[in-house]
Amino acid sequence: MAERRRTGFLSEPLDAPRRLFFGGNASVRRALVARLLTVSGLLAFVCVLFWWERDGLRDNLDGVVSWTDVIYFAAVSVTTTGYGDIVPVTDRSRLIDAAVITPVRLLLWMIFFGTAYQLLIQRTLERLRIRMRQGVMKDHVVVCGYGNGGESAAAELVHRGTRPECVVVVDRDEHALHLASERGHVGLRGDATQEAVLLEARVDSARAVIVNLADDALAVLCVLTVRHLSPRVRILARVVEEENEKLLRQGGADVTLQSARLGGMLLANAVEGPAVLDYVCDLASASGSLRLHQRPPLPEEIGRPPGRGPDGLVVRVVRGATWLPFWHADTRITDGDVLVVLGPGKDAGSPASG
Numbered sequence: 001m002a003e004r005r006r007t008g009f010l011s012e013p014l015d016a017p018r019r020l021f022f023g024g025n026a027s028v029r030r031a032l033v034a035r036l037l038t039v040s041g042l043l044a045f046v047c048v049l050f051w052w053e054r055d056g057l058r059d060n061l062d063g064v065v066s067w068t069d070v071i072y073f074a075a076v077s078v079t080t081t082g083y084g085d086i087v088p089v090t091d092r093s094r095l096i097d098a099a100v101i102t103p104v105r106l107l108l109w110m111i112f113f114g115t116a117y118q119l120l121i122q123r124t125l126e127r128l129r130i131r132m133r134q135g136v137m138k139d140h141v142v143v144c145g146y147g148n149g150g151e152s153a154a155a156e157l158v159h160r161g162t163r164p165e166c167v168v169v170v171d172r173d174e175h176a177l178h179l180a181s182e183r184g185h186v187g188l189r190g191d192a193t194q195e196a197v198l199l200e201a202r203v204d205s206a207r208a209v210i211v212n213l214a215d216d217a218l219a220v221l222c223v224l225t226v227r228h229l230s231p232r233v234r235i236l237a238r239v240v241e242e243e244n245e246k247l248l249r250q251g252g253a254d255v256t257l258q259s260a261r262l263g264g265m266l267l268a269n270a271v272e273g274p275a276v277l278d279y280v281c282d283l284a285s286a287s288g289s290l291r292l293h294q295r296p297p298l299p300e301e302i303g304r305p306p307g308r309g310p311d312g313l314v315v316r317v318v319r320g321a322t323w324l325p326f327w328h329a330d331t332r333i334t335d336g337d338v339l340v341v342l343g344p345g346k347d348a349g350s351p352a353s354g
Contacts, residue, residue, distance in 0.1 A: 031115075032115065035111050035114075035115055038111060039108060039111060042078065042104050042107065042108060043074060043075065043078065045104075046074040046077065046078055046100075046101065046104060047070055047071055047074045049096065049100065050070045050073055050074050050077075051067065051070045053088075053092065053093050053096060054070060055090075056088055056089060056090035056092055056093030056096075057069075057070075057073065057086055057087070057088055057089065057093060058086070058087055058088075058089045059085070059086050060084070060085050060086070060087070061085060065086070069086060072086070073086045077097065077101050077105070078101065078104050078105050078108050079105070079108065137168065137186075137201075137202040137205060137206075138202070138205045139166070139205070139206070139207045140166040140167065140168055140202070140205075140206050140207060141157055141162060141166065141167050141168070141206065141207055141208050141209070141210065142168045142170060142198075142201045142202075142203055142206050142208075142209045142210070143167060143168070143169045143170070143185075143210045143212060144170045144171075144192035144209065144210065144211045144212060144213060144222055145170070145171060145192065145211070145212035145213045145214070146169050146171045146173070146176040146177070146179070146180055146187075146212075147171070147173070147176060147212075147214070148212060148214055148238075148259075149212055149238065149259060150169070150171075150210070150212040151176075151179070151180075153210050153212060154167050154169060154180065154183070154185055155183070156285065156286060158183075158184075159285070159286035159287050160286040163184075164183060164184025164185055165184055165185070165186060167180075167185045167186070168185070168186045168187075168188060168201050168202070168206075169185050169186070169187045169188065170188045170190060170192045170197060170198070170201050171187065171188075171189065171192075172189065172190065172191060174189060177189055188200060188201050192211070192213065192218075192222050193218055193221040193222045193225060194225075195225055195228075195229065198222075198225055198226060198229055199229065203226050203229050203230050203233060204229055204230045204233075205230075206230065206233050207233070207234065208233065208234040208235070208236060209226050209230075209233055209234070209235050209236070210236050210237075210238075211223055211226070211235065211236065211237040211238065211248075211253070212237075212238045213238075214240070215240075216239055216240050216241055216244040216247075216248075219237055219238070219239065219244075219248060220244065220247050220248055220251050222237075223235055223237055223248055223251040223252050223253050224251045224252065226252070227251065227252030234254050234255075235252055235253045235254050235255075236253070236254065236255040236256075236257070237253040237255070237256050237257070238256075238257050238258075238259055239256050239257065239258050240258070240259075240260065241258075242258055242261060245258060266280060266281075282345075283342070285345075286345065287345065288345045289344065289345050290342060290343070290344065290345050291312075291342075291343055291344065291345035292315075292340060292341070292342055293311075293340075293341055293343070294318075294338050294339065294340050294341070295311075295338075295339055295341060296336075296337070296338065296339070297333045297334075297335065297337055297339055298310070301314075301333050301339075302333055302334060302335055303332055303333065303334070304332065304333055305326075305329070305331055305332060305333070306326035306331060306333060306339070309339075309341060311341055311343045312341040312342050312343025312344065313341065313342045313343070314326055314333075314339050314340070314341055314342075315340055315341070315342045316339070316340035317331060317333060317337050317338075317339060317340075318337060318338040318339075318340065319334070319336070319337050319338075
């Protein structure tokens, strides 16, 4: 069995791919290949240069500078200061050694030290950063599945005030995790239905978990696992088939959304014109000219009918599991209600599209 190491809560093979992504990180294999090609190119350049200038070199052993001697002298010159068995004897050869070979030697040593740093020191520091990052993961949002709307959900969270590093993306696609890390999110490679992966994402201390998986069966399993690990975390799940919505609810999802049904309704509304569709999309986005949000009632609003508040217009009053029509004259706001308010967004005052 392959030797294993500890990374946070999860054991993995020593040669396993990277698990946690935050900030840009180039492929180690790609970097090694690029550096190997650079070193080979520099050595080839020095060999050609010395072969062209072989008449200015002297071999103290046999007096003949062969192609083998040139390769040997090039390798020794770019890695050390030489052994004295082959030396430049003309002014031009010495000038080439001082003006060309010395900078090449310094460049190669920089490449060698940089490779050692990336393979040893940087990986050690990264593991320490991973453990430190996991230690401060609290009140964050976990997005299970970056595709099929997960990227939009993460971007919308940032628009609504969540710090990018407080969004943890769980996905099996490494390319998706690189995209997430470029946007400032923390990416965790793994199966979102596995308990060990969700523990590493710290769902037990998360503010909310967004389940955005393409398969409803996997989404139900993910919701059940998250609810088992954290009975109080808020779970929001996307459902593909309408008949599976009740399974997600029974599994512990607080909010479910069937994106296909919502998209169909918006398209139907757009048959007569784009105004309704543009308005709903404007409401849904935090970067639009209008913004919907919910809040408890203010002390001065209790006992009064819904109307214009300090942050916008009250368009719905939620009391327990029911909602009250704001347009009825007998509707009064009471303590404990939840108010849905329509107010100006970040782009208020911009001209309407369409």
